[in-house]
Amino acid sequence: MITSTAPPAQIAVEMMQHLVESSAPAREPAADMADLADVIRTLLAVEARRDARVRLGGNLFDVVITSFSPQAREVVSRMDEQQNGCGPVIEDPEAQWLYWLVPPGSSARWEPHEYAVCLGAPHTITLPSLNRAAPPGPYWLRPSASDRLVPVQPLRNALDVCRPEPTPHAALAAQLGLTP
Numbered sequence: 001m002i003t004s005t006a007p008p009a010q011i012a013v014e015m016m017q018h019l020v021e022s023s024a025p026a027r028e029p030a031a032d033m034a035d036l037a038d039v040i041r042t043l044l045a046v047e048a049r050r051d052a053r054v055r056l057g058g059n060l061f062d063v064v065i066t067s068f069s070p071q072a073r074e075v076v077s078r079m080d081e082q083q084n085g086c087g088p089v090i091e092d093p094e095a096q097w098l099y100w101l102v103p104p105g106s107s108a109r110w111e112p113h114e115y116a117v118c119l120g121a122p123h124t125i126t127l128p129s130l131n132r133a134a135p136p137g138p139y140w141l142r143p144s145a146s147d148r149l150v151p152v153q154p155l156r157n158a159l160d161v162c163r164p165e166p167t168p169h170a171a172l173a174a175q176l177g178l179t180p
Contacts, residue, residue: 049129057121061149062107064100065168066116072098072164076141079150079158087150090128091141097168098141099125100150110152115159117168118152123176 056062066072068091076098079086090099100116107120132139 049131051126051128053124053126055121056119056123056125057104057107059104061101061104062118062120063123063125064102064106064110064116064118064150064152064155065172066098066100066159067164067166067168068093068096068098069164069166071162074162075155075158075164078162079155080142082154082158083148083151085145086142087148088140088144089142089150090125090138092138093135094137095171099138100155101144102150102152102155106152113156113159115164115167116156117172 054060066075076086076089079089088101090101091097092099102118105120107118110118126138127144128138128140130140130143133143
């Protein structure tokens with residue numbers, strides 16, 4: 001129960017001022033709203049069968065980058081056998097890389113590897129349209145099927161056995177503006 005000798009209009013002004021002072025800053029969107037908008041734009045692009053630029057990490061996926069050499073194709077074959085069809089892999093003929101979509105958070109746990117690099121947030125990747133299965137441009141060597149991703153440890157094991165070269169480290173560091 002409120003007891004005050006101030007006029008009702010003054011009490012209302014004081015209550016409003018208290019509410020304003022105790023609330024969050026005005027016009028500041030929730031931190032996850034920008035992410036939600038990006039996800040919705042990406043889904044709309046995918047639905048329209050257009051390429052879609054997405055941020056790595058978050059709840060979607062990280063990416064392992066390898067060469068697209070014959071040895072890397074052998075890794076794809078091994079993953080096909082292990083997974084009864086490999087998880088999603090994008091081939092980029094221009095860069096001569098394969099992009100393996102792996103579970104989110106993999107980059108944080110990724111130990112350096114001689115034949116591959118794993119990237120997560122804050123990096124981005126452009127996913128080819130879901131119907132692109134051949135060049136020109138990046139395409140789905142193994143299409144994305146439901147929510148299956150490439151498991152990291154079996155991928156690392158296959159990379160150790162097959163040794164796909166050239167390794168992406170130097171080219172990727174140059175592309176990202178990193179110095180060795």
